[in-house]
Amino acid sequence: MNLSGLRSVLGRGLTAVRRWPLLVPRGRARVVSLALSGVVLAGATTHVAVTWVTALPDNAVLRVGETVITEDQFQQRIGALEALYGVKVPQEGQQLEQFNRDAAKSIAVSLILDQAAHERGVVVAGKKARDALDKIIEEQLPGGRDDFVKFLSSQGVAEHDVLDEVKRQLATSRLFEQVTADVAQVTDKEVRQAYDERKKEMVSPEKRHLRNIVVKSKSQAKRLLDQAKAGTDFATLAKKRSLDQSTKNKGGDLGTLTADQLDKQYAKAAFNADKNSFFGPVKTQHGWNVGQVVAVTPAKQLSFDDVKKQLKAQLNQKRTLETWRAWLGNQITAADVEYADEYRPDNPDAPPTDTPPR
Structure with a gap:
């Protein structure tokens, strides 16, 4: 440390x-x-x-x-x-x-x-x-x-x-x-007041279901990106080529994540891509990455009932x-x-x- x-x-x-x-x-x-x-x-x-x-x-x-x-x-x-x-x-x-x-x-x-x-x-x-x-x-x-x-x-x-x-x-x-x-203890009236004051903050951020492939070089990543864009199944490519042992056997599936949960540069590429599209190559500390946007969950304003207990x-x-x-x-x-x-x-x-x- x-x-x-x-x-x-x-x-x-x-x-x-x-x-x-x-x-x-x-x-x-x-x-x-x-x-x-x-x-x-x-x-x-x-x-x-x-x-x-x-x-x-x-x-x-x-x-x-x-x-x-x-x-x-x-x-x-x-x-x-x-x-x-x-x-x-x-x-x-x-x-x-x-x-x-x-x-x-x-x-x-x-x-x-x-x-x-x-x-x-x-x-x-x-x-x-x-x-x-x-x-x-x-x-x-x-x-x-x-x-x-x-x-x-x-x-x-x-x-x-x-x-x-x-x-x-x-x-x-x-x-x-x-x-x-x-x-x-805080009263329900106080909770309501706090919600009204912070309503703009009470938002569930956009989330994206992503798949990812990690390789050693930019050239390798570019070739895989071209193959995916040409129609080769992304999950199959991940199982064969990805260096990420935690996701490769799941077809590169990262799950559904917010931008804050991702490397900054990777998040920028992933959240600027369209649904069902591919993005990359993006370099992170783990190597060169190629990704796929499987699904997009838009940001959502949370109601008082959604947040009352937590708030x-x-x-x-x-x-x-x-x-x-x-x-x-x-x-x-x-x-x-x-x-x-x-x-x-x-x-x-x-x-x-x-x-x-x-």
Whole structure:
């Protein structure tokens, strides 16, 4: 992962949460995230109170209240981040400096959340954390616990460190539920008002059913395009010539997609072509492409009934998140956070955006 990738991770929630690739596949509606020790998903607008009055020890990265994180402890956590999530630490220069500032902020805010959970009596039993971890292993790893143990061994990570992270996530989730328990639900009248205000946005975009063939060269793609235009069955050409192993046996069928789901240049060609026509060659990172437009589903204005349920859920989520952000902002503002100069965040008041996992 490069610097921009890390900063994206650090900016979500409370800064650094990554899906564990061996355990949580893309596309799961409910994601169970494991985070680096001290790096917690929190999801809130925050205001970090930075104090420089009391000098930090020479080997300190930061201090929250009476808790000091030394450079050795900081590097241990970065090492866990590398092992668990594949994050690559820049070797030197401005990228390394920015990496360290982002990671330091992440750790500081996680300590504040830990203290808040303790003060509110939020405790996660070891058995509950283990049950949660066992469920993830069972559902996501084909080889079960054996694969899990092998992975930890290969990365030099102890299982108790992973369990600590599961506990932290569960505790943060409970904390979120406590803080937002009394948030009033959005009324139907408010949902209707929101729909009327955003009606122009309530549109199902145009979709296209596409077939595709990928080959190595532009000349190959041009020959296939000519054959398709001359009447050769496109699906047959795809089965014989396409390099895309995921679609070639389906005659190159990509399914029905919006332009946003496609490579930009490919989408431009596909959505400018007529129904039943062919397009290309188009170069993408996978090679040279020739496509066929099988069907076109026009854009459609969505009615209030079409979007009511989803819109209401979004509005409730927004209201809940605003309450969480306000609470968390107060917690961080009240905290006594100090950073060593080289670890002080660029924008300590920058607001993360997500909610804790639930």
